[in-house]
Amino acid sequence: QPVLSAGSFSMGGASHVVPMRLHQANRARLVNALKATLRKPVEENPSAASDASGVVLLQGGSEVPHYDADTSYQFVQESNFMWLFGCAKEDCFGAVDIKSGKSVLFVPRLPEDYATWMGKIFSPAELQAHYAVDEVRFVDELECVLRSFSQTLYVIHGLNTDSKNYAQPATFRGIENFTVDKTLLYPIVCELRVFKTEDELAVLRYVIAVSSRAHVQVMKSVRPGMYEYQAEAEFLHHSYAEGGCRFTGYQCICCTGHSGASLHYNTNQMPLKDGDMCLFDMGAQYHGYVADITCSFPANGVFTADQRAIYEAVLAANRAVLAAMRPGVLWTDMHVLSARVLCEHLVRIGILQGDVDELMRAEIIYMLYPHGLGHLLGLNVHDVGGYPLGVARPTGLGISKLRTARALEAGMVITVEPGLYFIDHYLDAALGDPAKARFFNAAVLARFRGFGGVRIEDDVLVTEGGVELLSILPRTVEEIEAVMAASK
Amino acid sequence: QPVLSAGSFSMGGASHVVPMRLHQANRARLVNALKATLRKPVEENPSAASDASGVVLLQGGSEVPHYDADTSYQFVQESNFMWLFGCAKEDCFGAVDIKSGKSVLFVPRLPEDYATWMGKIFSPAELQAHYAVDEVRFVDELECVLRSFSQTLYVIHGLNTDSKNYAQPATFRGIENFTVDKTLLYPIVCELRVFKTEDELAVLRYVIAVSSRAHVQVMKSVRPGMYEYQAEAEFLHHSYAEGGCRFTGYQCICCTGHSGASLHYNTNQMPLKDGDMCLFDMGAQYHGYVADITCSFPANGVFTADQRAIYEAVLAANRAVLAAMRPGVLWTDMHVLSARVLCEHLVRIGILQGDVDELMRAEIIYMLYPHGLGHLLGLNVHDVGGYPLGVARPTGLGISKLRTARALEAGMVITVEPGLYFIDHYLDAALGDPAKARFFNAAVLARFRGFGGVRIEDDVLVTEGGVELLSILPRTVEEIEAVMAASK
Ligand SMILES: [Mn+2]
Ligand SMILES: [Mn+2]
Numbered sequence: 001q002p003v004l005s006a007g008s009f010s011m012g013g014a015s016h017v018v019p020m021r022l023h024q025a026n027r028a029r030l031v032n033a034l035k036a037t038l039r040k041p042v043e044e045n046p047s048a049a050s051d052a053s054g055v056v057l058l059q060g061g062s063e064v065p066h067y068d069a070d071t072s073y074q075f076v077q078e079s080n081f082m083w084l085f086g087c088a089k090e091d092c093f094g095a096v097d098i099k100s101g102k103s104v105l106f107v108p109r110l111p112e113d114y115a116t117w118m119g120k121i122f123s124p125a126e127l128q129a130h131y132a133v134d135e136v137r138f139v140d141e142l143e144c145v146l147r148s149f150s151q152t153l154y155v156i157h158g159l160n161t162d163s164k165n166y167a168q169p170a171t172f173r174g175i176e177n178f179t180v181d182k183t184l185l186y187p188i189v190c191e192l193r194v195f196k197t198e199d200e201l202a203v204l205r206y207v208i209a210v211s212s213r214a215h216v217q218v219m220k221s222v223r224p225g226m227y228e229y230q231a232e233a234e235f236l237h238h239s240y241a242e243g244g245c246r247f248t249g250y251q252c253i254c255c256t257g258h259s260g261a262s263l264h265y266n267t268n269q270m271p272l273k274d275g276d277m278c279l280f281d282m283g284a285q286y287h288g289y290v291a292d293i294t295c296s297f298p299a300n301g302v303f304t305a306d307q308r309a310i311y312e313a314v315l316a317a318n319r320a321v322l323a324a325m326r327p328g329v330l331w332t333d334m335h336v337l338s339a340r341v342l343c344e345h346l347v348r349i350g351i352l353q354g355d356v357d358e359l360m361r362a363e364i365i366y367m368l369y370p371h372g373l374g375h376l377l378g379l380n381v382h383d384v385g386g387y388p389l390g391v392a393r394p395t396g397l398g399i400s401k402l403r404t405a406r407a408l409e410a411g412m413v414i415t416v417e418p419g420l421y422f423i424d425h426y427l428d429a430a431l432g433d434p435a436k437a438r439f440f441n442a443a444v445l446a447r448f449r450g451f452g453g454v455r456i457e458d459d460v461l462v463t464e465g466g467v468e469l470l471s472i473l474p475r476t477v478e479e480i481e482a483v484m485a486a487s488k
Numbered sequence: 489q490p491v492l493s494a495g496s497f498s499m500g501g502a503s504h505v506v507p508m509r510l511h512q513a514n515r516a517r518l519v520n521a522l523k524a525t526l527r528k529p530v531e532e533n534p535s536a537a538s539d540a541s542g543v544v545l546l547q548g549g550s551e552v553p554h555y556d557a558d559t560s561y562q563f564v565q566e567s568n569f570m571w572l573f574g575c576a577k578e579d580c581f582g583a584v585d586i587k588s589g590k591s592v593l594f595v596p597r598l599p600e601d602y603a604t605w606m607g608k609i610f611s612p613a614e615l616q617a618h619y620a621v622d623e624v625r626f627v628d629e630l631e632c633v634l635r636s637f638s639q640t641l642y643v644i645h646g647l648n649t650d651s652k653n654y655a656q657p658a659t660f661r662g663i664e665n666f667t668v669d670k671t672l673l674y675p676i677v678c679e680l681r682v683f684k685t686e687d688e689l690a691v692l693r694y695v696i697a698v699s700s701r702a703h704v705q706v707m708k709s710v711r712p713g714m715y716e717y718q719a720e721a722e723f724l725h726h727s728y729a730e731g732g733c734r735f736t737g738y739q740c741i742c743c744t745g746h747s748g749a750s751l752h753y754n755t756n757q758m759p760l761k762d763g764d765m766c767l768f769d770m771g772a773q774y775h776g777y778v779a780d781i782t783c784s785f786p787a788n789g790v791f792t793a794d795q796r797a798i799y800e801a802v803l804a805a806n807r808a809v810l811a812a813m814r815p816g817v818l819w820t821d822m823h824v825l826s827a828r829v830l831c832e833h834l835v836r837i838g839i840l841q842g843d844v845d846e847l848m849r850a851e852i853i854y855m856l857y858p859h860g861l862g863h864l865l866g867l868n869v870h871d872v873g874g875y876p877l878g879v880a881r882p883t884g885l886g887i888s889k890l891r892t893a894r895a896l897e898a899g900m901v902i903t904v905e906p907g908l909y910f911i912d913h914y915l916d917a918a919l920g921d922p923a924k925a926r927f928f929n930a931a932v933l934a935r936f937r938g939f940g941g942v943r944i945e946d947d948v949l950v951t952e953g954g955v956e957l958l959s960i961l962p963r964t965v966e967e968i969e970a971v972m973a974a975s976k
Contacts, residue, residue, distance in 0.1 A: 001746050001938075002758055012715050012759055064552050066564055069868045070651030071738045073561040076554055116858060116911055119743075119750040163558030227500050233729035241721035250559045255607075258489050262607040270490055271500055370604060380557045423604055450489075 011244025020132035022199035054152035059170035143174035158186030194385035210243030211291035220487035249290025260452025294457035301484035313345030366398035375403035417457030499732025508620035542640035547658035631662035646674030682873035698731030699779035708975035737778025748940025782945030789972035801833030854886035905945030
C-alpha cells in the first residue's frame with residue numbers, strides 16, 4: 001500500500017526531502033504579518049477589523065479536462081495555495097485562523113470506488129500527519145468549520161503584474177454567509193513570497209542543482225543533426241528520472257540557429273545544424289519550486305570567433321551584474337549595467353559604433369537586448385512581488401520590460417539573464433531609421449544575420465554580503481568546449 | 489528560419505510523415521455524410537435544410553493558463569478540430585462549406601512582436617500550403633467569410649459518452665447573425681471518427697509501434713529498488729527522443745505491487761520491490777493520434793508460480809478475444825468471452841470454485857475484473873462513437889462498464905485489455921456476503937492479497953477477415969523473461 005510520510009514530501013531515493021514545517025513557517029509568517037496589519041489604526045488600513053481576527057481562506061486548483069474528453073492536463077497546483085499548505089492535490093481548500101494560528105486543510109470526500117480507480121484513499125489523520133496541518137476536514141464541511149473561527153474571510157484577489165491576469169478569490173457554497181475581504185491578503189502574501197526561508201532555499205537549491213546537471217547532460221548529448229526536441233527530451237528525462245522532478249517550471253525553450261532570436265520559441269522541432277548556436281532555456285520543478293536556467297553553446301561544440309565574441313559579451317554582462325549585486329542595489333541599475341556592458345562589447349566587436357554614453361542614451365542596445373535582466377524566482381518562474389504598491393514600472397525602451405524595479409534585499413532569489421539577439425524586424429527597423437542606423441556598422445552586422453541569440457541565465461540568491469550563485473554550470477567558452485569535447 | 493513543409497506534418501528524422509490529405513479526406517467524408525443526411529426527407533431529419541447548404545464551423549482549443557501566472561499548460565488540441573483540420577495550434581477556427589466542399593482555416597492575427605517572442609509568423613500562404621486547406625484567413629474575418637458561404641452554421645455539440653461532458657459549440661462575436669444548428673453535426677462526426685482511413689491507420693500504426701518499443705525499453709530498464717516514476721520517465725524519453733511524440737494520450741499509469749489493483753493510479757511515486765508485479769499502462773501521442781498499451785511483468789524479471797498463473801489467465805482471455813474478433817461480432821459478447829476465460833482460469837488456480845456457468849450468472853468475476861474489455865481508440869484514448877443513437881448501454885455488473893456495445897466493423901481500432909485485480913474492498917465485500925463468499929476459496933485468495941493486478945492491453949484493427957494486432961510486444965511469460973534477462 002502506498003504510504004504518506006509524516007511531515008515531509010519526497011520523491012524517494014536521493015531526491016530532496018521537503019519538511020512540511022516549511023509551510024508551517026509560511027503560515028506563521030502570514031499570521032504575524034496579518035496581525036501587524038490588522039492592528040494598525042483604521043485610518044492607515046480601512047479594510048482591517050480592529051481585533052486581528054478572521055480566517056485566511058485559499059482555494060487550490062482543479063484538474064483541467066481536455067475539452068469534453070475524459071482525459072485531463074496533468075494537474076499543477078495554484079502557487080499561493082502551494083506556498084501556504086504544500087499540498088499538490090486537486091480540489092482542496094486551506095484555512096488559517098488568524099487569532100489562534102490554527103490551520104485546516106479541506107480535502108474532497110472521495111467515494112469508496114476512488115480506491116478502485118486512483119489508489120488508496122488516505123484518512124484525514126494520515127493527511128494531517130503528512131501535511132503537518134492542525135486539522136484535516138472535508139470540503140463539504142467548509143462553511144461549518146470556518147464559522148467556528150470567524151465571520152470574516154480573507155481571500156486572495158489581485159493583479160499578477162507579470163501575466164496581467166487576476167488571482168481569483170476562493171469561493172464555495174455558503175460563502176455568501178460570510179464577510180469576505182478581497183483586498184488585504186494578496187499583497188501581503190506576495191510580499192512574503194519574495195523572501196525565501198531556509199527551508200524554501202533548500203528546495204530551490206535542489207531543483208536548481210538538478211536542472212544544472214540536466215543542462216550539462218544536454219550539452220554532452222548535443223550533436224549536429226539531432227532535433228531540438230531531443231535536447232528537451234534529454235532534459236526532461238534527467239530531471240524526472242534522476243531528480244524526481246515530474247514537471248518543468250515553464251515550457252522548455254530549445255532554439256537553435258535563427259530561432260535563437262525568438263525569446264520564448266518552444267516548438268522545438270528543427271534539426272541542429274553544424275555551425276548553429278543552441279539557446280536552451282529550461283528549468284525543472286520540485287514541490288512547486290522552479291529553476292530557470294539558460295545555456296547557450298555551439299551545436300558542434302566549438303565556438304567560432306563571432307560566436308565567442310557574442311557569447312563573451314553576454315557572459316561579461318552576466319558576471320558584471322553578479323559582482324555588483326548586494327542588498328540595497330536597485331534592480332533597474334543592474335539592468336542598465338548589463339546593457340552598458342553589452343554595448344561596450346558590441347562596439348569592440350564592431351557591430352555598434354560611436355560613444356557608449358551616446359549609444360546608451362539612444363537606447364540602441366534594446367534593439368538587440370529586448371527583455372529585462374531578470375525576475376524574481378520561486379513557486380512561479382516569474383515570481384510574484386515584482387511591483388508592490390509604491391514601486392512603479394520604469395519607463396524607457398528596454399527597462400520597462402523589467403519584471404521588478406525593486407532594490408535588492410537579502411533572501412530574494414532572482415534570475416540574471418542578459419542576452420543578445422539578432423532579430424530581423426528590429427534590425428531592419430533600426431537600419432531604416434537614420435537616427436538609429438548611424439550607430440550600426442551595417443557590414444559587420446550583416447555577418448550576424450541568422451545568428452540567432454545568446455542568453456546566459458543564472459539563478460541567484462541575494463545574501464547579506466552579496467550573492468550566492470545557485471546555478472552551477474560550465475560558463476566560460478573554455479569550460480563549455482571542454483565539457484562538449486569530453487563527450488565526443 | 490523554421491519552415492513549414494507543404495502538405496505534411498513530421499517531427500523529422502525517422503518519425504512518421506503525416507500527409508495533410510488525411511484531413512482533406514476527413515473533410516470530404518464529412519461533406520458527403522452531411523449531404524446525404526440533409527437530402528433526406530424533412531420528416532426523417534427535421535433539423536435539415538432541404539438544399540444541402542450551410543457551413544460546418546469548428547473551434548479549436550485555447551491555451552490554459554496556470555491560474556493567474558504567466559505560464560500555461562502545454563497546449564493540447566481539441567480532437568474534433570484536429571480530425572478535420574490537422575492543426576495543433578491554439579485559437580484557430582475551421583470551416584467547411586457543404587455545397588462547394590471548400591475549406592477555410594482561420595488563424596489568429598499575430599502582432600509583429602510575436603516573432604520576437606515565439607518565432608516566425610507564417611504567412612497565410614505558407615499555412616495554406618502546409619495544412620492543405622483551400623484558404624487561410626484571420627479569425628477576425630470569420631463573420632465576413634462565413635457569410636459569403638451561407639446563413640446556416642453547423643457546430644459541434646453533444647454528450648461525450650465516456651466523460652459525460654458535453655462537447656462545446658463554436659462561438660465568436662457575430663455568431664448571433666447566423667442560424668446555428670447544434671444537433672446535426674456531432675453524431676455524424678463521431679460516427680465518421682469510428683472508422684479509420686488508411687492514412688489515419690498509418691499514424692496509429694506508427695504511434696503504437698513507438699509506444700510498443702518504449703514499453704520494451706521500460707521492461708529492460710526495470711530493477712527492484714527503482715521508482716515507478718523512473719519507468720514513466722523512460723517511456724516518455726523514448727517516445728519523445730526516438731519517436732518525436734511530445735505528448736502522451738493519457739497520464740502514465742505506473743503501478744507496482746499493491747497499487748496494481750488501482751486501475752488508473754498515476755502518482756507513480758513508490759519504489760519497485762523485489763517480488764512485486766508491475767502494471768504499466770502508457771501510450772504516446774503523435775499528430776493527435778494515441779496509443780494505449782498495458783504491459784504487466786514482475787519487477788525482478790522472473791514470474792513466481794502465482795504471478796505466472798494470474799498472468800496467463802489474463803493472456804488467455806486477451807488471446808481468446810483476439811482470435812474471436814471479426815466484423816459482425818458484438819463487443820458485449822467479446823467482453824463476456826474474456827470474463828469467462830478469466831473465470832475458468834481462476835477456478836483452475838483455485839481462487840474461485842464452483843461451476844463456471846453459475847459463476848458467470850452470479851457475476852463473481854467482476855469483483856476481480858471491474859472494467860470493460862476495451863474501447864475505441866483514435867484521437868481520444870477513449871474514442872468517440874461508442875454509443876451512437878440506437879446502441880444502448882448494457883446493464884449488468886461488469887458489462888455496463890463497457891465503453892461501447894457495438895458490433896465490430898472493419899476499420900474500427902479498439903483496445904483489448906482484460907485484467908485481474910485483487911482489490912481489498914471488493915474482496916472484503918464479497919467474502920462478507922454469503923451469496924458470493926461460497927464461490928471463493930478464502931485460503932487460496934488470501935495468498936493474493938497485496939498482489940495488485942495484471943492487465944494486458946493491445947491495440948487492434950478490425951479487418952474484413954478478422955483483426956490486425958497493432959501493438960507488438962513480448963507477451964508470453966517466456967518472452968518477457970527473456971527480454972528482461974537479456975538486459976541484466
Ligand atoms: Mn528567466
Ligand atoms: Mn485502455
